[in-house]
Amino acid sequence: MARFLLTRLGLAAITLFLLSVFVFVGANLLPGNVARRKLGNLADQAAVDQLNHQLGTDKPILEQYWNWISGFFHGDLGTSLSYNLPVSELIGPALLHSLKLAAFAFVMVVPLAIIGGVVAALKRDRLADRIITVGGLSLAVVPEFVTGIMLILVFGLWLDLFPVSANAPDGSNILTQLKYLFLPALTLVIVLFGYISRITRAGTIEALDADYTRTAVLKGLPRRTVVRRHVLRNSLLPTIAVIATQTGYLIGGLVVIETLFNYPGMGRLIFTAANDKDFPLLASSVLIVGIVFLVATLLADVAYSLLNPRIRYATAE
Amino acid sequence: MDDTQRRVDAIRKDRSELENHIIDEYSAGKITRREFVRRGTVVGMSIPLVSFLAAACGGGGGGETTGGGTTPTATGAVQAGGNIRVAIIQPATEPNPIIVKDEGGAGLLGSTGEFLSFSNEQLELEPRLAESWEPNADGTEWTFKIRQGVTFHSGATMTANDVKTTFETLVNPKNASNALSALGGVLSPGNTEAPDDATVVFHLDAPNGNFPTLVSSANYNAIIIPADLDPADWGKTFEGTGPFKLDSFTPKVGAKFVRNDAYWGEKANPDGFDLKFYDEEGPMILAIQGDEVDFVEHFSVSGGQALLTDPNVQVIAIRTATHRQIHMRTDKDPFTDKRVRQAIALTLDRPALVDGLWDGKADLGNDSPFAPLYPSTDTSVPQREKNIDQAKQLLSDAGMADGFTVELNTWKGFEIPDLAQLVKQYAAEIGVTINLKITDDATYYGDAVFGSSPWLDSVMGITDYGHRPVPNVYLASVYTSKGTWNAAHFKNPQADQLIGQYIAALDIDSQKAVAKQIQELLLDETPVSIPYFYNFLSAAKPNLKNAVSAATGQFDLSKAGYTS
Numbered sequence: 001m002a003r004f005l006l007t008r009l010g011l012a013a014i015t016l017f018l019l020s021v022f023v024f025v026g027a028n029l030l031p032g033n034v035a036r037r038k039l040g041n042l043a044d045q046a047a048v049d050q051l052n053h054q055l056g057t058d059k060p061i062l063e064q065y066w067n068w069i070s071g072f073f074h075g076d077l078g079t080s081l082s083y084n085l086p087v088s089e090l091i092g093p094a095l096l097h098s099l100k101l102a103a104f105a106f107v108m109v110v111p112l113a114i115i116g117g118v119v120a121a122l123k124r125d126r127l128a129d130r131i132i133t134v135g136g137l138s139l140a141v142v143p144e145f146v147t148g149i150m151l152i153l154v155f156g157l158w159l160d161l162f163p164v165s166a167n168a169p170d171g172s173n174i175l176t177q178l179k180y181l182f183l184p185a186l187t188l189v190i191v192l193f194g195y196i197s198r199i200t201r202a203g204t205i206e207a208l209d210a211d212y213t214r215t216a217v218l219k220g221l222p223r224r225t226v227v228r229r230h231v232l233r234n235s236l237l238p239t240i241a242v243i244a245t246q247t248g249y250l251i252g253g254l255v256v257i258e259t260l261f262n263y264p265g266m267g268r269l270i271f272t273a274a275n276d277k278d279f280p281l282l283a284s285s286v287l288i289v290g291i292v293f294l295v296a297t298l299l300a301d302v303a304y305s306l307l308n309p310r311i312r313y314a315t316a317e
Numbered sequence: 318m319d320d321t322q323r324r325v326d327a328i329r330k331d332r333s334e335l336e337n338h339i340i341d342e343y344s345a346g347k348i349t350r351r352e353f354v355r356r357g358t359v360v361g362m363s364i365p366l367v368s369f370l371a372a373a374c375g376g377g378g379g380g381e382t383t384g385g386g387t388t389p390t391a392t393g394a395v396q397a398g399g400n401i402r403v404a405i406i407q408p409a410t411e412p413n414p415i416i417v418k419d420e421g422g423a424g425l426l427g428s429t430g431e432f433l434s435f436s437n438e439q440l441e442l443e444p445r446l447a448e449s450w451e452p453n454a455d456g457t458e459w460t461f462k463i464r465q466g467v468t469f470h471s472g473a474t475m476t477a478n479d480v481k482t483t484f485e486t487l488v489n490p491k492n493a494s495n496a497l498s499a500l501g502g503v504l505s506p507g508n509t510e511a512p513d514d515a516t517v518v519f520h521l522d523a524p525n526g527n528f529p530t531l532v533s534s535a536n537y538n539a540i541i542i543p544a545d546l547d548p549a550d551w552g553k554t555f556e557g558t559g560p561f562k563l564d565s566f567t568p569k570v571g572a573k574f575v576r577n578d579a580y581w582g583e584k585a586n587p588d589g590f591d592l593k594f595y596d597e598e599g600p601m602i603l604a605i606q607g608d609e610v611d612f613v614e615h616f617s618v619s620g621g622q623a624l625l626t627d628p629n630v631q632v633i634a635i636r637t638a639t640h641r642q643i644h645m646r647t648d649k650d651p652f653t654d655k656r657v658r659q660a661i662a663l664t665l666d667r668p669a670l671v672d673g674l675w676d677g678k679a680d681l682g683n684d685s686p687f688a689p690l691y692p693s694t695d696t697s698v699p700q701r702e703k704n705i706d707q708a709k710q711l712l713s714d715a716g717m718a719d720g721f722t723v724e725l726n727t728w729k730g731f732e733i734p735d736l737a738q739l740v741k742q743y744a745a746e747i748g749v750t751i752n753l754k755i756t757d758d759a760t761y762y763g764d765a766v767f768g769s770s771p772w773l774d775s776v777m778g779i780t781d782y783g784h785r786p787v788p789n790v791y792l793a794s795v796y797t798s799k800g801t802w803n804a805a806h807f808k809n810p811q812a813d814q815l816i817g818q819y820i821a822a823l824d825i826d827s828q829k830a831v832a833k834q835i836q837e838l839l840l841d842e843t844p845v846s847i848p849y850f851y852n853f854l855s856a857a858k859p860n861l862k863n864a865v866s867a868a869t870g871q872f873d874l875s876k877a878g879y880t881s
Binding site for chain 2: 039040050167262268
């Protein structure tokens with residue numbers, strides 16, 4: 001197990017390094033420059049040059065990269081060029097917001113999707129299966145902003161049940177915060193349900209058709225026991241992997257949902273940083289999301305290996 | 318039932334469903350009188366009939382368009398106290414008075430900061446931190462008397478030295494100040510002095526009759542800050558002298574302000590207000606409809622159609638000088654001949670553009686930067702109208718009867734791509750083929766200097782210009798031979814001379830006399846076509862009164878409050 005973890009951590013480190021290089025170079029390839037974004041399109045070029053010099057963005061890209069990455073490993077994420085604030089002061093609250101929304105969405109969608117997928121598999125090719133699979137996929141292909149706006153119109157404006165924005169007032173208790181987060185989380189549930197439930201359904205069908213399931217049934221075990229002990233344990237393996245891969249999207253990719261619900265999460269932060277060519281903020285944000293993503297996939301791999309001894313033994317050999 | 322009502326009922330029996338719908342909307346206050354007249358005539362009602370109905374049916378709520386600068390929501394008695402929730406667009410940068418260049422940032426600066434004077438809805442200057450001002454005989458020197466007994470929120474006394482240092486910082490090229498767009502070439506570093514605590518004297522580079530406007534709230538960077546405060550640190554305290562002071566500021570999220578009980582003037586009515594930042598206007602629209610904010614500082618016609626017909630929202634329309642310029646390079650074919658430029662300008666159907674792109678909430682442009690709202694604009698100059706026959710004749714006279722092909726550069730923002738497409742269609746009516754090259758704004762503006770900017774180097778382009786309470790910056794930067802924004806490469810000694818005279822003129826009559834000559838000259842030369850000047854729109858809940866909005870992104874809530 002230790003070797004398995006070390007291998008995974010080593011790969012994660014290489015991935016993060018490459019990610020940081022790609023983001024930094026990519027951001028520099030975008031047209032425009034920081035000072036012009038700050039001062040405006042009509043600003044005098046001398047003023048733009050002066051500000052670029054003050055910000056240090058006129059230095060060679062390698063030097064800028066080195067300054068940033070060496071600071072990063074010392075716990076200094078740098079200073080935002082757009083907001084003149086330590087990057088950590090911007091990323092900290094945004095990451096917390098994103099984690100709250102992602103956790104709430106996960107708590108809602110994971111049980112629902114797993115139950116939906118299992119029910120669909122058990123009722124294969126019957127009405128319940130058709131409703132869950134076709135309905136789930138139909139909702140999943142609707143763009144997030146369409147789903148979000150429909151939910152806002154129905155539950156926010158017409159029925160007046162939930163707030164139309166996601167950020168609760170300062171000092172709100174947990175219930176109030178959940179009330180504010182409900183509509184964006186529901187949007188995510190609608191987006192993710194079809195995907196996760198379909199994977200669960202496929203895994204469950206495969207497990208149901210497996211020899212060990214037939215053997216368990218022939219042994220005379222009750223159906224509920226067969227499903228719980230033999231089917232679910234194997235059918236959830238691909239589901240865990242899929243859920244883990246959604247972490248990156250949920251933490252750093254919700255630009256549309258965060259914008260629609262005016263929620264100050266990582267997605268909006270990364271988007272505006274890219275727009276402003278705010279290198280330290282952009283690179284640090286992406287790297288943080290990358291770390292969260294890699295931790296999630298690492299945990300998924302661990303869970304995977306715990307549930308599936310074949311993987312554990314293969315890595316140990 | 319009185320006679321008027323009987324006549325109205327009799328008229329409505331004979332009108333179509335559409336006409337009755339418009340009358341209903343007007344009676345319910347959903348559309349303004351101006352909008353009622355416009356729509357009524359479009360659907361076939363005669364002017365006398367529309368006028369009678371407009372008078373008989375009342376209505377007209379929902380915010381009449383008012384004259385530029387600033388305008389309030391409905392006015393009247395309000396309850397004392399309260400906390401007002403305001404939605405503004407996300408500030409683009411840190412709150413630093415030196416570099417703020419956008420509406421969101423201007424809103425932050427004006428929340429706690431004050432200016433020497435405040436540019437009001439009639440484009441008049443109301444004294445604030447300056448009690449009075451006067452020029453010398455030729456307008457090269459302006460002396461401001463600074464209000465005494467004013468304190469900053471920290472408790473320190475505000476003096477003339479703070480004013481002097483503020484402006485010295487703003488005009489210093491090393492500081493990369495955004496205020497240089499208005500003060501560059503007008504006030505040089507070292508030319509502001511404070512002979513005593515109550516007096517500031519500005520020694521200008523050249524005579525300037527509108528200088529007080531350039532140092533008023535119209536120049537949103539020009540809030541007065543303490544002399545010993547580094548502008549880069551302003552965002553930590555929002556130090557100012559205004560009726561509200563900072564309670565808390567959360568970057569990317571919002572800010573809270575509370576009443577400044579030590580304010581030198583009439584104390585603010587509300588206990589405070591909350592600013593909420595939005596990246597897009599769509600969520601702002603939903604927020605006011607969902608009762609999560611009381612005041613939306615700015616929205617557009619295209620993004621806020623839902624508010625324009627919402628009876629639960631007050632819409633405030635402010636006439637502005639915000640416009641688009643379609644430049645045609647006077648030094649490059651095919652636009653070296655002014656008749657070709659005139660021909661292009663004659664293809665534009667301006668009323669259709671105003672209706673189609675702005676739902677009627679815009680003034681017609683007449684190919685000069687003298688917007689109808691400026692007091693100095695001479696409205697007797699004939700309005701240029703669409704005339705395809707004349708345009709074809711002009712092209713023929715210029716030896717281009719078969720038309721030509723040209724590339725139009727612009728960027729993807731606001732309604733500009735739609736305008737570009739319509740310009741292309743209009744030009745096709747006289748045989749001119751326009752190929753559109755639409756990029757992002759960073760590409761279009763490039764380095765914003767000649768030689769490395771599609772904006773300044775392209776043969777034809779469309780550029781956006783924000784509101785200015787006086788046309789000085791447009792004139793000096795766009796239309797003079799040495800203008801740094803002269804995308805048309807227009808070099809005309811007469812224009813240079815007239816613009817110099819206009820900027821130097823100290824009174825409105827003198828300005829108006831020169832303005833007429835400039836308007837006629839630019840209409841004839843047409844280096845730039847300006848199809849419209851569009852309104853600045855704000856929205857408020859019906860129970861919010863006395864909230865004042867400005868076309869530059871500022872707002873004044875000091876007298877605002879709720880009726881219930």
